[in-house]
Structure formats: structure tokens, C-alpha cells
Amino acid sequence: MEKILTGIENLDLILNGGIPVGSIVIIAGSPGTGKTVLSQQILYHNARAGHSALCFTTVSEPLTKLLKYQQEFGFFDRSLFETKVHYKDIGAILKEHGASETLKAIERRVEEVRPAIVVIDSFKVIHDLVESEVEIRKFAYELSVKLANWGSTTFLVGEYSPEEINRVPEFTVVDGVITLEQASEDSIRFLNILKMRGSSYIPGRHSFKITQNGITVFPRIKASPMTIMEQPTSMSRDGFGIPALDELIGGGFYKGSATLVAGGPGSGKSILGLQFLLEGVRQGENGLIVSLEEYVPQIIKDAKLLGFELTDLIQSDRLHILFDSPLELDVNEHAFRMRKVIEEKAIRRVLIDSISDYESTIRDPTHYRNYLFALVTYLKNSQISSILTQEINELLGTTAITKHGTSFIVDNIILLRYVELRNELRKALLVLKVRGSNHYKGIREYVIEDGGIHLKEIKPEEISSILSFEKYNSLLSFPQERT
Known part of the structure; x- marks a missing residue:
């Protein structure tokens, strides 16, 4: 016609x-x-x-x-x-x-x-x-x-x-x-x-x-049934460049998979996502930070405090940052701009920080879930590995990871939590889900220091220590119990 x-x-x-x-x-x-x-x-x-x-x-x-x-x-x-x-x-x-x-x-x-x-x-x-x-x-x-x-x-x-x-x-x-x-x-x-x-x-x-x-x-971002049925897969893995963490997940998450990193304020979600992108850059894969919370200068400054120099990577077109204010955010325009950068700059790894801002913008739970599903489907179809951060409001104790039944959308889930032991606030990492792969089921302590996130080694002499994570049951809930 x-x-x-x-x-x-x-x-x-x-x-x-x-x-x-x-x-x-x-x-x-x-x-x-x-x-x-x-x-x-x-x-x-x-x-x-x-x-x-x-x-x-x-x-x-x-x-x-x-x-x-x-x-x-x-x-x-x-x-x-x-x-x-x-x-x-x-x-x-x-x-x-x-x-x-x-x-x-x-x-x-x-x-x-x-x-x-x-x-x-x-x-x-x-x-x-x-x-x-x-x-x-x-x-x-x-x-x-x-x-x-x-x-x-x-x-x-x-x-x-x-x-x-x-x-x-x-x-x-x-x-x-x-x-x-x-x-x-x-x-x-x-x-x-x-x-x-x-x-x-x-x-x-x-x-x-x-x-x-x-x-x-x-255009409204939408995942058609055909794109889901024909979704490409890969057996190669993308790691974080954190040896102890990569070991927990079998050497990395599958290329093209979507990973949710959930945690409280200051738990290191953005840092972990950044380390994932930088490991990709080291391997020749262009990265994109989609920020809904921090302006570009703030991201560069915070990274520098941890020993990561982003300016040269940005100037050499290996790392890109897209900032959109969550105030009056047009999610359709936002997705359009994101896709434009991804396709024009040959992006292979993406950090979206944070999907909590989508949730506050898209008030209808069904619309929010559909939007997130369509966005992740696009990234998967493009064989782009992605990290999506989500903030958990409760500082301590157990909580639901996602509110609107969105956990099925992602392939992998990492939980970052605070735990209180003997009046000391410490950080715990748990890999909750790795689709299609075996993974470490235990809880590991981590620290944020120069060079980013590091998982603490489990030393033999610590096994009997009162502060060792291995000496507690119900570590992520209250009250903790000694074994």
C-alpha cells in the first residue's frame, strides 16, 4: 500500500x-x-x-x-x-x-x-x-x-x-x-x-x-514476542575484575546477561557497577554509565577518590556517561537517548544507576515492569552485558529485593547489605541468583577502599574469631545467632 x-x-x-x-x-x-x-x-x-x-x-x-x-x-x-x-x-x-x-x-x-x-x-x-x-x-x-x-x-x-x-x-x-x-x-x-x-x-x-x-x-519502548523468541545467547563470561568475586560466579556472568545489584545507601552498588564497566574497557569493550542520580563531574570525582581515572577513558571514547535528571523524566525519550549512544558508540557493557528512579517516575507497577522488561530485552538482544542498581530502603535486616515482581527480568542478582556485629557496622555480599550457572551460596564480607570493592579473605585463624562471618547464623537478619 x-x-x-x-x-x-x-x-x-x-x-x-x-x-x-x-x-x-x-x-x-x-x-x-x-x-x-x-x-x-x-x-x-x-x-x-x-x-x-x-x-x-x-x-x-x-x-x-x-x-x-x-x-x-x-x-x-x-x-x-x-x-x-x-x-x-x-x-x-x-x-x-x-x-x-x-x-x-x-x-x-x-x-x-x-x-x-x-x-x-x-x-x-x-x-x-x-x-x-x-x-x-x-x-x-x-x-x-x-x-x-x-x-x-x-x-x-x-x-x-x-x-x-x-x-x-x-x-x-x-x-x-x-x-x-x-x-x-x-x-x-x-x-x-x-x-x-x-x-x-x-x-x-x-x-x-x-x-x-x-x-x-x-517511541514507547516495547519488547515484541519475536525479539524474545530469537534472543541470542553466549557461553562466554564477563567478569568484574575482582578475582574473589569472579570466582564466586564461575569466572563471570554470561555475556549479554542482566544483573541486578541491590543494596542500601552507601553499600557500593555504583562502585561495583563501575568496576564491571572498567573491566570491560580493559578488555576493549566500550562502556556506558546511565546515571539518574549523579551529574557527570560528580561521577568523575567520586571515581578518582577510589583511584579510578575516568577522564582519559571518556576523552578516548571508551567510556561514556549519559545523565538524565529523574525530575519530570520522560522515560521514552530517556530510552531513545540511551539506544542512540549504545548504537553510535558500539557499547558492550552498560551500568544503569539506578532503576529505583524509573520506579518513582513510572507510578503504575505494570507499566514500570513492562518498561524494565523491554529495556533489558533490548540490551540482551544486542548482547550487551548490563548492571542495574536498585536501592533498598532498610539499612539492616531482611527485606524484599524488588517490589513489583521484577526479579524475573534479570538473570543475576547480587545483594549488598550492612550487618551489625558487636556494635560494628560491616558489609556483606551475597550472590542470590545466577541464571544457568552454579555459584557460591555463602555470605562474604567486603570492604570499599582504594581500588574499589574487595572481598575479604577467609583466614584460617579467623574461623574461631567472634567477628568471623562464619561463626554466625541468620547474618542478614535480627538477631544474629552464634553457631
């Missing part, structure tokens, strides 16, 4: 190659959501491709006002104005003579211009000025028939509420519906394809931004 492109790369991806030629599509949304910007961007993209375009304006958006604002965007091209992109104000005809004469005026102008693209902005004004639902249904039907005969692809722009989408008659005769919305609690905008006859598309809420260049869309 022949399609027209919107010119918005990721939107055309969501639409599986664009909009079928000859379709009538409603662009709906509340005031200020970007409806006119979207329709004009599509107009000018197709005009630059050599197609004639025609825009009808109504009393809702006078022509002079519309042009004034569109000139601010990078997609506007004055050389195309009235040569390829034509405008006609039908507001006065609609107000004075009604729907019937308005339809005739539209028909006359379309026959003159022979446009490939038609926009009516705002069609909702026509709906509001028509006396009855029967009349607007008739108007919409006759318009759709004429437009189909002309072969034009048409966009009807309007301020429709969610309730009206399910009720007003014009939605029953159109081929496609695109809704735009802005979340009330933050500044994130969403685009949703509700209907597109004759074409498949990616459903769900995709986020977008309005910039000086127009609309930029960030």
Missing part, C-alpha cells in the same frame, strides 16, 4: 512507514498540545518532496495568526508558501452560509490546487457551528467521499475531548485518529495512534517534544 511520510522519523516508524494515501485522519487534542504544529510539519515536509498541499483555516485559527506562529519553526519554508503550500480561510463562509456552502468552497479550491495533502484546521469549529449531529455526519460523509475521489490524504484538526472521541459522528467515518495530550502533573506530552485503517502501527502512548524544529517523537 502506498503511503505518505509525515517527515517525523520516529512517527513514521510508529506508523509502520507512514499514512496510507487517501486516508482521512483526525488529529485531536486539547488546546496547546501541538495539533497545528503537527499538521503544518506534515504539510511542509510533503511540499518539499514536490507534493502540493492545501490548508483550510476557520475562525478558530485565522490565517494570519497561523502563519505568524509557523514561521518560528525550522520546517517552515517561505519559498513554498503559495507555490506548493496553499491556504484558504473558510471561516467567513462557514459562519455566514453554513456547512453546505463551506463544502462547495472546499471542493472548488481542491479542484483548483489538486493537492496531495489537505488540512482543515479546525474541523471541530465546523462541528460546533453545524446545527445537528445528523448534518455534521452528512457533511463528514460527503467530505470523505469527495476527498477519496480526489485522492488527497486529509487531516482534520480539532480540540476534541476524550469523551467526544467516542461520541461525535466524524470519528466513525475517518480512517485514522491521532490524539495528542499533555500530562497534567508534568510537562511531558504524549501521542497515541487510536486507529489507522489499512496499516499496522505501534499502539500506546509515545512521548514527544515541541522544539524549534517542530515535533520530535520518542
Whole structure:
């Protein structure tokens, strides 16, 4: 099926190659959501491709006002104005003579211009000025028939509420519906394809931004069943460069696997993840730190205090840091930026620090779980080994590692905990899970010092010591019991 492109790369991806030629599509949304910007961007993209375009304006958006604002965007091209992109104000005809004469005026102008693209902005004004639902249904039907005969692809722009989408008659005769919305609690905008006859598309809420260049869309990250079924596997292993820890896990975790490192504040989650990346860099594998908590200078400074010099690695393109503030985080844009760095910089190991910030941003547990699953699936399909850190609120004692049943998403789990022995706070490491491999089941003490995390050796003389971990049962809970 022949399609027209919107010119918005990721939107055309969501639409599986664009909009079928000859379709009538409603662009709906509340005031200020970007409806006119979207329709004009599509107009000018197709005009630059050599197609004639025609825009009808109504009393809702006078022509002079519309042009004034569109000139601010990078997609506007004055050389195309009235040569390829034509405008006609039908507001006065609609107000004075009604729907019937308005339809005739539209028909006359379309026959003159022979446009490939038609926009009516705002069609909702026509709906509001028509006396009855029967009349607007008739108007919409006759318009759709004429437009189909002309072969034009048409966009009807309007301020429709969610309730009206399910009720007003014009939605029953159109081929496609695109809704735009802005979340009330933050500044994130969403685009949703509700209907597109004759074409498949990616459903769900995709986020977008309005910039000086127009609309930029960030597709919702999604793991399809096919990508899961065809997921590649590897028998080679990626280690941390910490000999004692690598020994506990059989020489390392399998390449392309996802590892959750959970622990309390200051337990060393980020340090352990960094050591994993640096070991990869030593082996010629580019690494990426995805930080949702620390700015880049702070990460470099903290690493230097432990003896890790990151500046040279960053400048030589072997280590990359992507920072996104968790405040008003757009998780779709965040995932898009992450994938862009991974694919452009040939990243082989990733540290996401921390997924706790995804959890606080994505309030719905199901959405959070699906997002995390899709993200990990992408990394696995790319054979990228990943460390995901998660903060545990309880400083001491036992607790649930994950809240929303997400432990199945990762292949491996390492728990970092504080333990109190004889009024001394010490650190304990436990490998809870290694998918597809045997591993050490005991609890090991570790320290954070120059050079990062080190597991303490178990010395024979310590076996009888009151402070030896080997002399306690229930070490991670209260009260500890001497054996």
C-alpha cells in the first residue's frame, strides 16, 4: 500500500512507514498540545518532496495568526508558501452560509490546487457551528467521499475531548485518529495512534517534544514476542575484575546477561557497577554509565577518590556517561537517548544507576515492569552485558529485593547489605541468583577502599574469631545467632 511520510522519523516508524494515501485522519487534542504544529510539519515536509498541499483555516485559527506562529519553526519554508503550500480561510463562509456552502468552497479550491495533502484546521469549529449531529455526519460523509475521489490524504484538526472521541459522528467515518495530550502533573506530552485503517502501527502512548524544529517523537519502548523468541545467547563470561568475586560466579556472568545489584545507601552498588564497566574497557569493550542520580563531574570525582581515572577513558571514547535528571523524566525519550549512544558508540557493557528512579517516575507497577522488561530485552538482544542498581530502603535486616515482581527480568542478582556485629557496622555480599550457572551460596564480607570493592579473605585463624562471618547464623537478619 502506498503511503505518505509525515517527515517525523520516529512517527513514521510508529506508523509502520507512514499514512496510507487517501486516508482521512483526525488529529485531536486539547488546546496547546501541538495539533497545528503537527499538521503544518506534515504539510511542509510533503511540499518539499514536490507534493502540493492545501490548508483550510476557520475562525478558530485565522490565517494570519497561523502563519505568524509557523514561521518560528525550522520546517517552515517561505519559498513554498503559495507555490506548493496553499491556504484558504473558510471561516467567513462557514459562519455566514453554513456547512453546505463551506463544502462547495472546499471542493472548488481542491479542484483548483489538486493537492496531495489537505488540512482543515479546525474541523471541530465546523462541528460546533453545524446545527445537528445528523448534518455534521452528512457533511463528514460527503467530505470523505469527495476527498477519496480526489485522492488527497486529509487531516482534520480539532480540540476534541476524550469523551467526544467516542461520541461525535466524524470519528466513525475517518480512517485514522491521532490524539495528542499533555500530562497534567508534568510537562511531558504524549501521542497515541487510536486507529489507522489499512496499516499496522505501534499502539500506546509515545512521548514527544515541541522544539524549534517542530515535533520530535520518542517511541514507547516495547519488547515484541519475536525479539524474545530469537534472543541470542553466549557461553562466554564477563567478569568484574575482582578475582574473589569472579570466582564466586564461575569466572563471570554470561555475556549479554542482566544483573541486578541491590543494596542500601552507601553499600557500593555504583562502585561495583563501575568496576564491571572498567573491566570491560580493559578488555576493549566500550562502556556506558546511565546515571539518574549523579551529574557527570560528580561521577568523575567520586571515581578518582577510589583511584579510578575516568577522564582519559571518556576523552578516548571508551567510556561514556549519559545523565538524565529523574525530575519530570520522560522515560521514552530517556530510552531513545540511551539506544542512540549504545548504537553510535558500539557499547558492550552498560551500568544503569539506578532503576529505583524509573520506579518513582513510572507510578503504575505494570507499566514500570513492562518498561524494565523491554529495556533489558533490548540490551540482551544486542548482547550487551548490563548492571542495574536498585536501592533498598532498610539499612539492616531482611527485606524484599524488588517490589513489583521484577526479579524475573534479570538473570543475576547480587545483594549488598550492612550487618551489625558487636556494635560494628560491616558489609556483606551475597550472590542470590545466577541464571544457568552454579555459584557460591555463602555470605562474604567486603570492604570499599582504594581500588574499589574487595572481598575479604577467609583466614584460617579467623574461623574461631567472634567477628568471623562464619561463626554466625541468620547474618542478614535480627538477631544474629552464634553457631
